């Protein structure tokens with residue numbers, strides 16, 4: 001039987017919606033969500049997630065700007081349209097049972113880095129102390145590869161690329177989409193925000209190195 005909103009504790013939904021709105025407001029203030037772009041979600045349980053409604057200003061979200069979807073990305077208990085990229089969020093929840101929050105932003109740094117590293121198909125991070133901000137990384141000497149997937153408006157194509165990377169056994173903590181932005185996730189909103197801020201910083205450092213290297 002498919003799940004309905006009545007399966008969800010309203011207090012839990014309100015708490016998750018507030019966490020999404022709080023994160024979105026702060027990320028918008030950083031300038032990482034221009035022109036209503038970007039989307040954010042949190043898991044509610046094994047079958048449902050709360051996600052931003054398409055087209056809303058991410059700096060001014062309230063509880064009414066968050067809706068519920070099932071793990072196939074279909075709206076539950078709402079006539080609103082979820083973000084066009086909802087399938088990428090629910091894919092993360094399906095593939096990573098420990099993931100409880102997904103953040104997707106379109107900062108200038110993320111966008112430029114995705115174009116610059118698209119030909120290599122990944123950003124290879126090594127030697128940066130801040131790699132330790134990614135859960136599971138304990139030393140700057142480790143290698144952190146962030147794949148860059150080609151952009152498409154056809155979400156199943158993107159989902160297939162993400163699946164292929166995971167199925168190949170390579171670790172995945174985040175990915176860039178060429179000319180578009182970044183996806184990252186974590187066990188809760190705080191960990192996911194830490195991942196996003198660290199990756200934004202690391203991508204900025206890589207861009208500076210390219211700019212300054214003779």
Ligand SMILES: [Zn+2]
Pocket residue numbers: 037038039085104106180181
């Ligand atoms: Zn996007």
